[in-house]
Amino acid sequence: MSLVATVEGMAEQDADGPLAFEPLARSETLTERVYGTLREKIAAGQLPPGQRLSERRLAVLLGVSPTPVHDAMRRLEQEGLVYRSGPRTLRVAEHSERSLRELLYVRALLRGAEARFAAGRITERGLAAMREALNELESATAESAPEDVLAAGRRFDAEITAAADNERLQTMIESTTVIGPARRLQSVTAMATVARDIGEKHLQAHRDILAALTAGDADEAERQVVQHMLSAIDLQLAQLTEPERTEGTAR
Amino acid sequence: MSLVATVEGMAEQDADGPLAFEPLARSETLTERVYGTLREKIAAGQLPPGQRLSERRLAVLLGVSPTPVHDAMRRLEQEGLVYRSGPRTLRVAEHSERSLRELLYVRALLRGAEARFAAGRITERGLAAMREALNELESATAESAPEDVLAAGRRFDAEITAAADNERLQTMIESTTVIGPARRLQSVTAMATVARDIGEKHLQAHRDILAALTAGDADEAERQVVQHMLSAIDLQLAQLTEPERTEGTAR
Structure with a gap:
C-alpha cells in the first residue's frame, strides 16, 4: 500500500493537490488516533464543510479496520462536527457564525474551569514550568516569531491542563476545538504584523493567569482565563471566515 | 422473548430483585435510546459503580443488534461514565467526591451558557410558558408536592433549552447528568421536609432567572442560573453519597 492516498472528491479545496493521508500504525488507541486525524483535517479546513465522508473509504486510506473509523465518526x-445528510451519508458540518461564536464561548468557560481546578493543585514544579514558558513567550513575541509564540503558549496551557487533572473536562475542551494548528499559526502571524499591541495584551493575560495560579486564587485564575479567551473570539472568527493559506503558497 | 430480563451479576445491588430491562422497539435513533436507557440506570444507581457491562448481553436484554449498544457504550x-478495566471488560465508573463536584460545577457553567444564549432569542410565547411553569412551581412548593415541583421545574428549564437552540451545548449538558429522576425526587422530598427555607430560595432563583430573560439581559440570566446551580451542589453531593431509596421500600 502506498504511504499517501487521496479521497476521491476531497481534492478540489486547495491548489496543493490531493489531500494526503498517512496510514496509521495499529495501536490500542486506534479510534483516538483516527478521531484526532479527522478532527485536525476538519479544523484545518482540509476536509471542508459539506465534504462527504465515507467510513469504508477512510478505513482503506488510513489503513485500519472499519470499527475504529466507525467509532471515531460517531x-x-x-x-456536531459531522452530520448525517442521508441514511448512509455523512458530511462535514457547516458552522454558522452564530454557532462558532457560541462554541468559542463555551470553550472559554471550560478552559476557565480548568484553570480553577488547577489553582488548588498546581505544584511548584508546574509553576516553574509555566514561568519558563512565559519567558519564552516574551522572547518569541519580542522577536515576532509566531511559531515560537504558539509553542510557548502550548507549553503554558499544558501545565494548566496537567494540574487540573480532569479527563472529562479535557475531553469536553477537545470537543470544542474548531481551529487547527495551521490556522492558529496564520492567526498569530497576522496578529504580529497587523496589530502589534495585541501581542502585549496576550503577554499580560498570561502574566495575570500565572499570578493567580501562583497565589492559589481559583476565582481569579478562572476569571482571567475566561476573559483572555473571550477577548480573542472576534479575531478568531475573522480568521475562520478567511480561507486557510498553506505555507509558501502565494496568492 | 420475555418483556423483562435480567443481567447476570447485576442483580445483587438492591433488595427489589433483578434489574428490569424493557426491550426497546426499533427506531432510527436506537443508539440514542440505548444510550439514554443505560445513562438513566447509571444515574439512578441501578447499575452501580464497578458493575461489569457486557455489550453482547445488553444487546440481548434490550432486544437490539450489537451496533447501537456498541455505539452507546463508546x-x-x-x-467517563463507563471505563475499561481490561481489554474486553467495561465497568460503570466510580466517581470520587472531587470528580462529582467538578462535574456539577461544569454543568452549572454550561447551563448558564444555555440561559445566556436563550436571552436573546426567547419568544413571548416561551416567556409565557415559563411564567406558567413558575406559577405551578409556586403552588407545588406551597403544597409540598415534590413530584409537581420537579415537573414544573422541568417545564421551566425546557423553555430555556428550546430558546437557546444549541444542540452541541445540549449534548454537553446531557453528558454531565449524574443524578437520575428518582434521586432527584428523593432530593426534592428531603428539601421539602428537612429544610423548608430552601423551597423559597429555589422559587426566588426561578423568579430571578425569568426576570433576566424577560429583560433580555444575557449576563444576568447566565449569572443567576450559575449561582442557582452552584448553591445546590452541596445538597446534591450529600444525596449522592446516600443510597437511593426505592419508592415504597421501608429500611
Whole structure:
C-alpha cells in the first residue's frame, strides 16, 4: 500500500493537490488516533464543510479496520462536527457564525474551569514550568516569531491542563476545538504584523493567569482565563471566515 | 422473548430483585435510546459503580443488534461514565467526591451558557410558558408536592433549552447528568421536609432567572442560573453519597 492516498472528491479545496493521508500504525488507541486525524483535517479546513465522508473509504486510506473509523465518526457526529445528510451519508458540518461564536464561548468557560481546578493543585514544579514558558513567550513575541509564540503558549496551557487533572473536562475542551494548528499559526502571524499591541495584551493575560495560579486564587485564575479567551473570539472568527493559506503558497 | 430480563451479576445491588430491562422497539435513533436507557440506570444507581457491562448481553436484554449498544457504550466511555478495566471488560465508573463536584460545577457553567444564549432569542410565547411553569412551581412548593415541583421545574428549564437552540451545548449538558429522576425526587422530598427555607430560595432563583430573560439581559440570566446551580451542589453531593431509596421500600 502506498504511504499517501487521496479521497476521491476531497481534492478540489486547495491548489496543493490531493489531500494526503498517512496510514496509521495499529495501536490500542486506534479510534483516538483516527478521531484526532479527522478532527485536525476538519479544523484545518482540509476536509471542508459539506465534504462527504465515507467510513469504508477512510478505513482503506488510513489503513485500519472499519470499527475504529466507525467509532471515531460517531464521536465526531456527537460533537456536531459531522452530520448525517442521508441514511448512509455523512458530511462535514457547516458552522454558522452564530454557532462558532457560541462554541468559542463555551470553550472559554471550560478552559476557565480548568484553570480553577488547577489553582488548588498546581505544584511548584508546574509553576516553574509555566514561568519558563512565559519567558519564552516574551522572547518569541519580542522577536515576532509566531511559531515560537504558539509553542510557548502550548507549553503554558499544558501545565494548566496537567494540574487540573480532569479527563472529562479535557475531553469536553477537545470537543470544542474548531481551529487547527495551521490556522492558529496564520492567526498569530497576522496578529504580529497587523496589530502589534495585541501581542502585549496576550503577554499580560498570561502574566495575570500565572499570578493567580501562583497565589492559589481559583476565582481569579478562572476569571482571567475566561476573559483572555473571550477577548480573542472576534479575531478568531475573522480568521475562520478567511480561507486557510498553506505555507509558501502565494496568492 | 420475555418483556423483562435480567443481567447476570447485576442483580445483587438492591433488595427489589433483578434489574428490569424493557426491550426497546426499533427506531432510527436506537443508539440514542440505548444510550439514554443505560445513562438513566447509571444515574439512578441501578447499575452501580464497578458493575461489569457486557455489550453482547445488553444487546440481548434490550432486544437490539450489537451496533447501537456498541455505539452507546463508546459514548458513555467517552463521557467517563463507563471505563475499561481490561481489554474486553467495561465497568460503570466510580466517581470520587472531587470528580462529582467538578462535574456539577461544569454543568452549572454550561447551563448558564444555555440561559445566556436563550436571552436573546426567547419568544413571548416561551416567556409565557415559563411564567406558567413558575406559577405551578409556586403552588407545588406551597403544597409540598415534590413530584409537581420537579415537573414544573422541568417545564421551566425546557423553555430555556428550546430558546437557546444549541444542540452541541445540549449534548454537553446531557453528558454531565449524574443524578437520575428518582434521586432527584428523593432530593426534592428531603428539601421539602428537612429544610423548608430552601423551597423559597429555589422559587426566588426561578423568579430571578425569568426576570433576566424577560429583560433580555444575557449576563444576568447566565449569572443567576450559575449561582442557582452552584448553591445546590452541596445538597446534591450529600444525596449522592446516600443510597437511593426505592419508592415504597421501608429500611
